[in-house]
Every structure is written in structure tokens, then in C-alpha cells.
Amino acid sequence: MSENVLKVAGLKxxxxxxxxxxxxxxxxxxxxxxxxxxxxxxxxxxxxxxxxGTLPDCKVEGTVSYMGQSLKGSKSFHLVERKLAMVPEGRxxxxxxxxxxxxxxxxxxxxxxxxxxxxxxxxxxxxxxxKERSAQLAGTLSGGEQQxxxxxxxxxxxxxxLLLDEPSMGLSPIMVDKIFxxxxxxxxxxxxILLVEQNAKLALQAAHRGYVMDSGLVTMTGNARDMLDxxxxxxxxxxx
Ligand code: ATP
Numbered sequence: 583m584s585e586n587v588l589k590v591a592g593l594k595x596x597x598x599x600x601x602x603x604x605x606x607x608x609x610x611x612x613x614x615x616x617x618x619x620x621x622x623x624x625x626x627x628x629x630x631x632x633x634x635g636t637l638p639d640c641k642v643e644g645t646v647s648y649m650g651q652s653l654k655g656s657k658s659f660h661l662v663e664r665k666l667a668m669v670p671e672g673r674x675x676x677x678x679x680x681x682x683x684x685x686x687x688x689x690x691x692x693x694x695x696x697x698x699x700x701x702x703x704x705x706x707x708x709x710x711x712x713k714e715r716s717a718q719l720a721g722t723l724s725g726g727e728q729q730x731x732x733x734x735x736x737x738x739x740x741x742x743x744l745l746l747d748e749p750s751m752g753l754s755p756i757m758v759d760k761i762f763x764x765x766x767x768x769x770x771x772x773x774x775i776l777l778v779e780q781n782a783k784l785a786l787q788a789a790h791r792g793y794v795m796d797s798g799l800v801t802m803t804g805n806a807r808d809m810l811d812x813x814x815x816x817x818x819x820x821x822x
Contacts, residue, residue, distance in 0.1 A: 585611060585612040586609055586610070586611055586612075586647075586650070587610050587611060587612050587614075587648065587649060587742060587743050587774045588608070588609065588610040588633065588646070588647070588648055588743060588774075588776060589608075589609050589645075589646070589647045590606065590607060590608040590609070590629070590632075590633065590644065590645070590646050591607050591644055591645045591646075592605055592606075592607065592643065592644035592645065593605065593606050593607075593608075593629065593632055593642075593643070593644035593645075593646065594641075594642070594643040594644055595625070595628050595629075595632050595637065595640060595641065595642050595643075596640060596641045597638075597640045598640070601798055602625045602628040602798055603625040603628050603629055603632065603798045604625075604797075604798035604799050605644070605799070606625075606629065606644075606795070606798075606799065606800045607800065608629070608793055608800065610743070610774055610775075610776050611774070612774055613769075613772055613774055614774055614775070614790045614791060615765070615766075615769040615774075615775045615777065615788060615789045615790050616775070616776050616777070616789060616790065616791045616792065616793070617776075617777045617778070617779055617782075617785040617786060617788070617789040617791075617792045617793070617806065618776065618777070618778045618779075618792070618793045618795060619778075619779055619780070619782040619785055619786070619792060619793070619794055619795070619819055620794055620795035620796055620819075621796065621818075621819075622780075623797075624795040624796055624797060624798070625795055625797070625798045626747075626778040626795055627671055627747055627748075627778065629778075629795070630668070630670075630745055630747050630776070630778055632644075632646065633646050633648075633653065633745065633776075634653070634656075634658070634661060634666070634668050634745065635653060635654070635655070635656055635657075635661075636658070636670075648664065648666055648743065649664070649742065653666075662690075662691055662739050662741075663691050664742075665739060665740065665741045665742040665743070666741060666742065666743045666745070667688075667736035667737065667739055667741035667743070667744050667745070668736065668744075668745040668746075668747070669729075669732045669733055669736045669744070669745070669746050669747065669749060670732075670747050671747040671748050671751065673725075673728040673729055673731070673732040674732060675720040675721075675723075675728050675731050675732050675735065676720055677719065677720050677721025678719060678720075678721060679719065679720055680716065680717050680718060680719060680720065681712050681715055681716050681717070681718060681720055681723070681731055682702065682716045682717065684720050684731055684735050685701075685702050685705065685731075685734060685735055685738055686698065686702070686738075687735065688734070688735035688736060688737070688738030688739055689701065689738040689739060690739075691739055692738075692739070692740075698738070701737075701738055702738075705734035705737075705738075708734070708764060709730040709731075709734060711727055711730065712727065712730055712731055712734065715727070725752045725753065726752075726753045726754060726757040729749060729753060729757070729761060730760075730761070733746075733749065733761065733764060737768065737773075741773060742773070742774060743773075743774045743775070743776070744768065744773055744774070744775045744776075745775075745776050745778075746765070746775065746776070746777045746778065746779075747778045748778055748779060748780060749761050749762075749765065749777070749779070750762070750779060750780070750781045750784065751780065758781070758784065762784055762788055765777065765788055766788050769788070777789065782815070782819035782820055783810070783819075783820050786806045786807075786809050786810045786815075787806070787810065788806075789806040790805070790806055791803070791804065791805060791806055792804065792805075792806045792809045794809075794815065794818075794819070802814065802815065
């Protein structure tokens with residue numbers, strides 16, 4: 583039987599009178615790359631924020647379990663200690679720290695100095711632009727460079743589960759390809775991933791399974807390959 587890394591059941595979120603998520607179930611199994619796609623305002627980011635407990639003060643119902651345990655009340659640093667890393671929309675890099683410092687912050691739960699240094703070199707190899715700018719403040723990087731840094735920083739803790747919110751947003755086509763190549767490679771290394779994306783085609787091409795969200799509900803779920811061929815997905819999300 584497949585092992586759940588993440589299980590969301592009956593999740594409802596309301597911002598005042600606005601019901602953003604209306605009762606969804608979602609599972610991510612060990613080693614899977616699962617994508618959550620849907621139009622603007624469908625409730626995707628709200629779902630990710632509910633998983634990590636980073637919603638503003640609003641009404642939340644349902645359960646979220648990670649590795650069989652509730653995440654209720656976990657602070658961000660507890661999540662990293664439990665090897666759950668998130669790259670939020672808008673990246674969330676530490677703008678007043680250098681690139682190297684950001685990467686070291688990502689590894690703050692580790693004490694293997696040599697391993698941390700080796701990982702930083704590994705990411706500098708994958709993203710040479712970060713190496714060239716290693717002493718530069720992260721706040722001065724371009725959007726694409728911040729996305730590379732946010733992804734590398736999240737992976738510095740060797741997460742069990744990586745949550746990605748719209749990693750392709752605002753990036754040039756070349757950068758989008760690069761980020762998706764990294765996502766695929768990270769997935770091949772065995773890290774479990776939940777990927778929220780507007781770019782449904784790229785997301786479904788990379789993923790094992792997908793969920794479609796529409797107006798706060800999951801309207802479709804299945805094997806990503808099948809979803810790519812589904813006429814409803816093609817018409818609504820692939821522009822075909
Ligand atoms: P996008 O792809 O555009 O980022 P999304 O699927 O991630 O969209 P959410 O950001 O989760 O959608 O938003 C779902 C709904 O909740 C939207 O109608 C949005 O206006 C509303 N919403 C989100 N955050 C808040 C908030 N802090 N206060 C009030 N309403 C909010």
C-alpha cells in the first residue's frame with residue numbers, strides 16, 4: 583500500500599463571508615509529485631497555507647496530517663524541523679541576507695558543516711547565477727534569481743515534503759524550463775512534492791498525479807498523463 587506523506591481531509595477555509603475552500607480531500611504519497619492546478623482564485627494558495635498553518639485569522643475546518651501526525655499549531659520552524667519545506671508565492675527569501683546566508687539559513691536544522699558546504703556548492707553548480715552573486719543581498723536579485731534561491735534554500739533542509747506555490751510565476755520561458763528541470767530532478771531523487779501551478783501543461787507533464795480545483799472544490803483528480811488527454815482539462819486549462 584502506498585504511504586501517505588500528506589493527507590488533507592474535508593478542508594474548508596472561509597475568509598469572513600468568502601468561502602475560499604469548500605471541503606476538499608487531497609493526498610500525496612511517498613515519492614509522488616502531485617500537482618494542484620486551477621484558475622485564479624480557485625483556492626490553491628489557500629489550500630497550501632492551510633497545510634502549513636500560515637493563513638491569516640480565518641475559519642478553518644477539516645484535518646491536515648503529515649507523516650501521520652497533525653500539523654495543527656506548528657510554527658514555521660517546527661515544519662522545517664519535521665522536514666516540510668515550502669517555497670511560497672512571491673518566494674520569501676531573506677532580502678537583507680546574502681545568497682550564501684540564505685542557503686545557510688535553509689540548513690539551520692543541520693549540523694553537518696561539510697555536508698552543508700557541499701550542498702551549497704551543489705546548488706551553485708545547478709544555478710551558476712547564484713554562485714556569481716553569492717555575496718549579493720537576496721533582495722537585489724531578479725524575480726527568477728529569487729525563485730532559484732528560494733527553491734535551493736528550501737531543499738537545503740533535505741525535506742521529506744516540498745510544497746511549491748506557482749514556481750513559474752513571472753519567469754521567462756528559459757527560466758521556467760530550468761525550474762521545471764530542477765523540480766523533475768528533485769522528484770527523481772525521491773523527495774515528495776506538492777506543486778501548485780497555473781501552467782497546467784508543464785505541471786501535468788512533470789507530475790505523477792493531479793488535482794483540479796475550481797471555486798474552492800476539487801473537480802477532477804487522476805493520473806497526470808490521463809488528465810493531459812482529458813478533453814475537459816484541455817478545454818479549460820491547456821488552451822486547446
Ligand atoms: P491564484 O492562482 O490567482 O493565486 P488561488 O487558486 O491560489 O489563485 P487563493 O489565493 O487561494 O486562490 O484565493 C481563493 C479565494 O480566496 C479568492 O477569491 C481570494 O480573493 C480569496 N482570498 C485569498 N486570500 C484572502 C484574504 N487574506 N482575505 C480575503 N479573501 C482572500
